[in-house]
Amino acid sequence: MSKNHDLFEKAQQVIPGGVNSPVRAFKGVGGEPLFISHAKGAEMFDVEGNSYVDYIGSWGPMIAGHGNEAVLKAVHAAVDNGLSFGAPAPAEVTLAEKICQMIPSIDKVRMVNSGTEATMSAIRLARGFTGRNKIIKFEGCYHGHADSFLVKAGSGVLTLGIPGSPGVPDAVADLTLTVPFNDLDQLSELMKACGDDVAAIIVEPIAGNMNMIEPLPGYLQGMRDLCDEYGSVLIFDEVMTGFRVALGGAQAVYDITPDLTTFGKVIGGGLPVGAFGGREEIMNYIAPVGPVYQAGTLSGNPLAMAAGYAMMKEISVDGFYQDLAGKSERLIQGLQQAADDAGVTFSTRFIGGMFGLFFSEQPANSFDELTSEGEALYKKFFHEMLNRGVYLAPSAYEAGFISSKHDDALIDLTIKAAQESFKAL
Ligand code: KE4
Numbered sequence: 001m002s003k004n005h006d007l008f009e010k011a012q013q014v015i016p017g018g019v020n021s022p023v024r025a026f027k028g029v030g031g032e033p034l035f036i037s038h039a040k041g042a043e044m045f046d047v048e049g050n051s052y053v054d055y056i057g058s059w060g061p062m063i064a065g066h067g068n069e070a071v072l073k074a075v076h077a078a079v080d081n082g083l084s085f086g087a088p089a090p091a092e093v094t095l096a097e098k099i100c101q102m103i104p105s106i107d108k109v110r111m112v113n114s115g116t117e118a119t120m121s122a123i124r125l126a127r128g129f130t131g132r133n134k135i136i137k138f139e140g141c142y143h144g145h146a147d148s149f150l151v152k153a154g155s156g157v158l159t160l161g162i163p164g165s166p167g168v169p170d171a172v173a174d175l176t177l178t179v180p181f182n183d184l185d186q187l188s189e190l191m192k193a194c195g196d197d198v199a200a201i202i203v204e205p206i207a208g209n210m211n212m213i214e215p216l217p218g219y220l221q222g223m224r225d226l227c228d229e230y231g232s233v234l235i236f237d238e239v240m241t242g243f244r245v246a247l248g249g250a251q252a253v254y255d256i257t258p259d260l261t262t263f264g265k266v267i268g269g270g271l272p273v274g275a276f277g278g279r280e281e282i283m284n285y286i287a288p289v290g291p292v293y294q295a296g297t298l299s300g301n302p303l304a305m306a307a308g309y310a311m312m313k314e315i316s317v318d319g320f321y322q323d324l325a326g327k328s329e330r331l332i333q334g335l336q337q338a339a340d341d342a343g344v345t346f347s348t349r350f351i352g353g354m355f356g357l358f359f360s361e362q363p364a365n366s367f368d369e370l371t372s373e374g375e376a377l378y379k380k381f382f383h384e385m386l387n388r389g390v391y392l393a394p395s396a397y398e399a400g401f402i403s404s405k406h407d408d409a410l411i412d413l414t415i416k417a418a419q420e421s422f423k424a425l
Pocket of ligand 1 (some may be wrong): 274
């Protein structure tokens, strides 16, 4: 058998499912996951030496390409000073200042080690700040794997068809209220019924864990107004959209000011970093200034801070996002033309360096508009493209990501692979 297969067999003996995160297991598309030996720029190379144009980018962080020279140089320089101190270090201040300068809604920011830690902490902070217990999230949105969020979640939960998750006590799940994304009437009704008990509304301002679904016009403003009316904290979960769709994230795209924002992925440059930040009045409720406890041995780790700051400088270069959007547009237009030429019902959308692919006349505007027929076609398309050297998300419920290192040649290779793949469906 193949080297990859043997490795997967070995992995499954000692790691549940052979992976350290479920969505990597290819359960959403079938087949065996590829083990990657190395990556550079816009390409990944599996253990058998096959190359792939990568549109996952580690699920978002690799916006400036794998093995980005500036990021690697920063990490190499930091390594020689020691890996972790468990004490404050200058690099933490440098990155925090940069984030506060880049995101106007953020007065103060706390570093953590993952997006899940960021959203989990933000919810606890909102509950502590308001003295309320209920939270509202949206069907198909994913905010990491903390108990409160595994209620009609997106991403891997959707991919694996898990309705919620065993292990989440009813007492916890009952405090999480869920309504469909993009339905302001239902949200308004729910807030009218219990808004005074709602600590926070948490939302992916662009939903990237049920494919890619944009907010309808006025939706986010309506959410902002409801939070103001009932005194609930508005949390934008920008773990995925932060520094991905625009330099200022989705809140800049739609000009909405959340009370708290969560980050991950890009701000770590590929190393484990998450963060939550927002208005000083709320952030000062976090220990040691305030009573809401939150902590982490490796939070603000000097290597991760060095990688994150180098990444922030890379993406702050003039024209970075215009160039990125241009690459997305070239890709998306080419895929759409390829589908049209092959007579395949297909639609797309993108914002900045994030895109969605839909096997439907129009891109979905809600979770319910995602169809099983579309999912089945996506699974076939995924493997046809993989066999032609293009690595898309191994799930119909994920968004795609492009980087500054996807040059015209690699995008055109992708389009050519799509021309053949659509015809093979
Ligand atoms: P992490 O704990 O995986 O760093 O972040 C959780 C998270 C929070 N919020 C949003 C909007 C997210 O998209 C995520 C994580 N995204 C998934 C991909 N859709 C990570 C991939 C995985 O689970 O392996």
